[in-house]
Amino acid sequence: MFPNAAYVTLLTQNSYLAGALVLHHGLKTVQSKYPLVVLVTPQLSQEARDVLVKQGIQMREILSLQPREGVHNLSEADARFKDTWTKLRAFELAEFERVVLLDSDMIVKGNMDDLMDLALGTDEIGAVHACACNPRKFPHYPADWVPENCAFTAVTSPMAPPPTPCDTPRPYGLLNSGLVVLNPSVELAKEVYDFLQTDERVSKYRFPDQDLLADVFKGRWKALPWYYNALRTLRNIHLSLWDDDIARCVHYILPEKPWETRESKDFAVVNSWWWDQYNEVAEQLQVEDAEGWQLVSAAVAAG
Numbered sequence: 001m002f003p004n005a006a007y008v009t010l011l012t013q014n015s016y017l018a019g020a021l022v023l024h025h026g027l028k029t030v031q032s033k034y035p036l037v038v039l040v041t042p043q044l045s046q047e048a049r050d051v052l053v054k055q056g057i058q059m060r061e062i063l064s065l066q067p068r069e070g071v072h073n074l075s076e077a078d079a080r081f082k083d084t085w086t087k088l089r090a091f092e093l094a095e096f097e098r099v100v101l102l103d104s105d106m107i108v109k110g111n112m113d114d115l116m117d118l119a120l121g122t123d124e125i126g127a128v129h130a131c132a133c134n135p136r137k138f139p140h141y142p143a144d145w146v147p148e149n150c151a152f153t154a155v156t157s158p159m160a161p162p163p164t165p166c167d168t169p170r171p172y173g174l175l176n177s178g179l180v181v182l183n184p185s186v187e188l189a190k191e192v193y194d195f196l197q198t199d200e201r202v203s204k205y206r207f208p209d210q211d212l213l214a215d216v217f218k219g220r221w222k223a224l225p226w227y228y229n230a231l232r233t234l235r236n237i238h239l240s241l242w243d244d245d246i247a248r249c250v251h252y253i254l255p256e257k258p259w260e261t262r263e264s265k266d267f268a269v270v271n272s273w274w275w276d277q278y279n280e281v282a283e284q285l286q287v288e289d290a291e292g293w294q295l296v297s298a299a300v301a302a303g
Contacts, residue, residue, distance in 0.1 A: 005098035005116045006037045008090050012064075012083045015299045017048050018259050019104040021285075022277045024057055026108030029277075033113055034100075039089055051285075051292035062089045065193070067202050084177075084209045085196065091182060092189035101180040102249070105257050107274050110248035112228060115181050123188060125213065126181035126222045128229035129162060132171035135237050136254070142206060144170055152226060152234060158243040162223040175221055177210040178251040179229040192216055232270045250274075259300045 007027060011020050024036045037058045040049060052059055065086045090101045100115050118126050129151035134141045147153050149169040155162065166172045182188070195216050196202060205211035213221070226234060230247035233254065250270055252258055258267075258274035278300070285293040 004096055005034050005100075006058075006093075006096050007032070007034055007100050007102055008037045008039060008093065009102045009104045010039045010041075010083070010087045010089075011048070011052075011104060012041045012044055012086065014045055014048050014295065016104045017051060018278060018281075018296050018300050019106075019257070020057075021051070021055065021281050021296065022274060023102060023104055023106055023108065024055065025277055025281045026106075030108055030111040032108075032111060034116065037093075039086070041083075041086060047291070047295050051289065051295060054289045054292060060093065062086065065089055065196070067196055085212075087177070087209050088189075088192050088196070088212070090180075091184050091192050092186070093184040094186055094189075096184055099182050099184050101177075101182065103178040103251060105252040106178060106229075107250050107252075107277050108248065109250060109273065110227075110246075112248050115224075115228065118181050118222070118224075120181065120183060120222065121220070122183055122185065123191075124183075124220045124222060125217050126224050127175035127177065127213070128179060128224045128226055129165075130171065130174040130176045130207075130210065130214075131231050131233060131238075132174065133233070133237055135233055140206065142171075147237075151223075152238045152241055155226065155238070155241045158227070158241060158246045159225075160241075162225055165219075165221060165223055173218065174214050175210065175217075175223075176229055176231065176251070176253075177207075177213055178231075178253070179224075179249060180213065181222075181224070232267050235270055236266060244269075262301050 009020055009023055020038055027036055035058055037060055038052055039062050040059050041064050065088055090099050093099055098116050120126060131152055132145040132150040133147045134145040149171045151163045151172050163172060201215055226241055227246050227248050230250045231253050235242045258271040264271045
């Protein structure tokens with residue numbers, strides 16, 4: 001086990017502050033031995049930073065990371081991905097021997113500290129496969145994103161090992177970047193950043209940092225079981241795989257984050273888990289940080 005390790009998430013705007021606080025709360029609740037470190041960019045308000053400080057959450061100031069101007073354009077439907085390149089700054093956190101990079105639209109339901117023991121080469125990463133089912137039939141998604149090409153379709157039970165990343169079908173080689181296990185270093189960060197700035201494939205990416213990681217680490221990423229990055233869609237479309245009690249980290253992919261609405265036709269149960277943890281955070285904030293509570297609650301759907 002690495003003695004110097006951390007969970008890391010990115011926060012660039014106040015609207016995701018509640019998500020980061022819930023993520024932190026979950027890690028504490030499952031008694032993780034490791035801190036949550038939040039990467040913050042200059043556009044994050046001082047008020048949001050003050051909330052993090054009062055909650056004892058470490059921050060690291062970073063600059064936004066983007067491809068060269070004009071190289072990559074997102075569809076209007078995926079505008080929410082515009083800041084996700086900046087997550088890749090986690091590779092430069094060489095002060096840590098091991099980092100588990102998490103999105104801030106996640107909740108932690110079970111202890112994941114065993115990821116700090118995951119055997120990885122210095123130039124490898126660990127991640128969970130992407131789900132290529134495209135259940136909402138988004139027309140701008142890749143044509144080969146169909147259930148028969150999804151790696152999760154091949155998983156027949158919650159505790160079955162994940163498929164090995166491979167080229168055929170193509171989506172078997174794709175990962176979801178909501179959770180990435182890595183060993184930061186100057187050398188690895190340079191490799192990732194150089195690829196971002198120079199490789200012509202970047203212009204065609206549908207899922208910015210996620211597609212880049214799949215290409216950079218082709219043949220160098222270790223597939224993790226689904227429950228470390230339990231995409232909320234899996235509960236509805238991969239019934240043989242999902243188990244509520246086994247899911248350790250739930251990822252609220254797609255638009256309509258749980259804090260944006262208290263009603264959800266498709267994800268009522270999994271969204272209720274987020275609200276349960278948020279209510280515990282809210283109760284604490286109202287007592288300890290009234291100003292912070294006002295900031296957080298302003299970006300959360302009213303009850």
